[in-house]
Amino acid sequence: MKFLDEAKVYIRSGDGGAGAVSFRREKFIEFGGPDGGDGGRGGDVWVEAVNGLNTLIDFRFQQHFKGATGVHGMGRNRTGANGASVTLKVPVGTQIFEEDNETLIVDMTVEGQRFRLAAGGNGGFGNAHFKSSTNQAPNWANPGLEGDEKTIWLRLKLIADAGLVGLPNAGKSTFLAACTRARPKIANYPFTTLHPNLGVATVDGREFILADIPGLIEGAHEGVGIGDRFLGHVERTRVLLHLVSAQEEKVGTAYKTVKHELEAYGGGLVDKPEIVALSQIDVLDEAELKKKAKELEKACGQKPLLLSAATGRGMTDALRALRAEIDGIGAAGDGE
Template sequence: MKFLDQAKVYIRSGNGGAGSVSFRREKFIEFGGPDGGDGGRGGDVWVEAVNGLNTLIDFRYQQHFKAATGIHGMGRNRTGAGGDDVTLKVPVGTQIFEEDDETLIVDLTKEGQRFRLAVGGNGGFGNAHFKSSTNQAPHWANPGLEGEEKTIWLRLKLIADAGLVGLPNAGKSTFLATCTRARPKIANYPFTTLHPNLGVATIDGREFVLADIPGLIEGAHEGVGIGDRFLGHVERTRVLLHLVSAQEEDVAKAYTTVKHELEAYGGGLIDKPEVVALSQVDVLDEDELKAKTKALAKACGSTPLVLSAITGKGMTDALRALRREMIDMDLAINGADEDQAVTAHRDDEG
């Protein structure tokens, strides 16, 4: 299925049905009086987050959504039926913006969450509504109110626990394919990954979702390369795994380049917990490995992990490190004490 994470659609709620002008006319009833019914209410336009979707591709083929008009009122005080609603079904993690693509309407982060985007027009009153002691035969009724119409933007931000970032060919897709059942495209050239991929990793009997996005290069925030448009898919993650390829001549520069792009993008990415790893170390000898590990440690301010998705070296340690960061975040949010944190770490490490 083709990946699409942004779509522009037009929506319109239904008009209300018109009220009826009618009078009761039956044999032997001399003064029947008005009996025109009210019009039905127009349908609403809703959006709902559903399970089983991970792309907005359906909105490439249909961009117009219109709810039904309410049925007009009829004689014998019959009220018209309400118009049918229209529901846009979107993946969990979809944000809805106004036409300016900046004003957020709603952020759908939970399955089953619904929001009414456009309210249907009320039905008009029939002439029976206007009967009074001084006006016993009104010859008018209200038309139904018009529905709302607007153009909106749908923007998908995938829901994942951990995100993979790095330069192109840093080994992100290989890492994802090795520790999950995802099968992203892998090749020995830059920008093999053209859209985000998700996979479920398992470590010590616990699962979490990994998100892999296309690689970043210097100037990505200005649109260089694929740009930074896919960084939104790691905004919701709790921790980032920053992979730096051991094949880079200057691993420190490779690390700072990506960090600069994360900072320029914003969205709180620069403040997220980060696990740094030197990847593809199977291509290095011992001396080169020590030198590049030392250089990367100096750049990131901590000791990086050393891993190779091909040989499996360090993969378990990387997954456990990600899991520990997520536990620390959960404990911090829930206000847990130090003893609980130690217990949680021990349980996580089996």
């Protein structure tokens, strides 16, 4: 399935049905009086967060959503039927913005969450509604109110517990494939990953969701490479696993490059708990490994984990470290 994390959509709720002008006509009843019914209400436009979706690709093929018009009122005091509503089904984690792409309307963070984006127009009153002691035979009725219309933006931010960041070819996709059932594309060239991938990791019988985003390079916040557009998908994560490849000539510089891009992006990413790991260590001998681990520790200010997704070395320790951070932050954040 192709990936799409932003879509522009036009929505319009249904117009209300018009009220009816009608008079009662029955044999032997000389003055029947008005009996025009009210029009039905126009259909609403709703958005609903559903399970099983992780892309907005469906909105590439359909960008217009309209509620149905309410049925007009009829004689014999018959009210018109309400127009059918329409529902946009989106993945959990989708944000809805106004046309300016800045004003947030609603953040769909819970499965089953529903929000009315546009209310249908009310139906018009029939002439029976206007009967009074001074006007026994009104011969007018109200038209239905028009529905609302607007253009909105859908922006998806995947909901994961932990996120993987690093330069291209840092081993993020390999790590994800080794500890989850996700099958991202893996190859020995930069930018193999072109869109975020999710997987469910398990450690000590407990599960958490892991997100892998395309690699960052220097200048990503200015659009260099793939840019930083996918960093929004790790804004919701509780902890970041920063992978630095042992194949980098200067691992300290590699770490600082990604750290600078996270800081330039904003979104609170640099304030998130970070676990640093030296990945792909199976390519080094012990002496070189110690040297690069020390260099990375000096750059990041913490002792990095040593891991190799190919051999499995250090993988369990990394998953346990992530799980511990997730549990710790979750317990502290319950009261917020």
